[in-house]
Amino acid sequence: MDRRELGAFLRSRRERIRPQDVGLPAGPRRRTPGLRREEVAVLAHISTEYYVRLEQGRAPRPSAEVLAGIAGALRLTDAESEHLHLLAGTAPSRTGRHRRDVRPSVLRLLERLPGTAAIVVSAVHEVLAWNDLAAALMEDFSRLTPRERNLAWRAFAGPAAERTGPGDARLYGLSDGSEFRRLAVASLRCALARYPADPDVARLVAELRETSSEFSRLWDQHEVRVAPMLTKTFHHPVVGSVTVDCDTLALTDRDQHLVLYSAPPGSRDAEALALLGVLGPAAAEESPAGSG
Helix, strand or coil: CCCHHHHHHHHHHHHCCCCHHHHCCCCCCCCCCCHHHHHHHHHCCCHHHHHHHHHHHCCCCCCHHHHHHHHCCCCHHEEEEEHHHHHHCCCCCCCCCCCCCHHHHHHHHHCCCCEEEEEEEEEEECCEEEEEHHHHHHHCHHHHHCCCCHHHHHHHHHHCCCCCCCCEEHHCEEEEEEHHHHHHHHHHHHHHHHHHCCHHHHHHHHHHHHEEEEHHHCCCCCCCCCCCCCCCEECCCCCCEEEEEEEEEEEEEHEHHHHHHHCCCCCHHHHHHHHHHHHHHHCCCCCCCCCC
């Protein structure tokens, strides 16, 4: 049970709900945003004292029934409710380290996807495996250290661009890097809850909180689920703008994801990917987000 994080999460969810959302009068004397603690307690059918102690990190582990009542009172989404149970220690959590080894069958699959750039990312956004087209579109990952291959690290603390250009230079010219950064923070928060004993996860979060004010601001919002990016536009130094469909497949046995970048057949973007496939990983060497 992570009492401190549980209390902070409950407080953040309570403060976002307006009294009128749950049928309560707003009243003229409210000095804090959202619901009062006693109002949440009434809605959850628990004592005010116990709920206050939960937010303060002083309460014993709540039961599944109490958590269900709180989740209903705070109108948590399914993802938020699952996160609540993880923090409270009433849901299974992984006690070891997140896995970085990729199944051989997935590695073989990467090379059998013509016209599709594909990467495998870990639970903390480290690129673990890739095909040649992904290296041509983004970067030759084989030249990078594991830390430099971490997309969350690149998004908030990565190398500055050597030259200016469109898009987010730290993220391979991605047109909407801010959207990815919100997604990265939410997934890192969930990873920290799933792997509370993994020092690598805790170290990454601590480093980003210390070095990036944007990361700290997003982290304090306690989001655990952000809408996925279904399309992405990369600004490539050789072929220009490339808009791709982004499909993410969960590899649940190792808590990894296979990310596929493709374009409709016959489109200008598909032609750009085909050209990158001919040029190979060297095509990304002049990218603004190059390994230098």
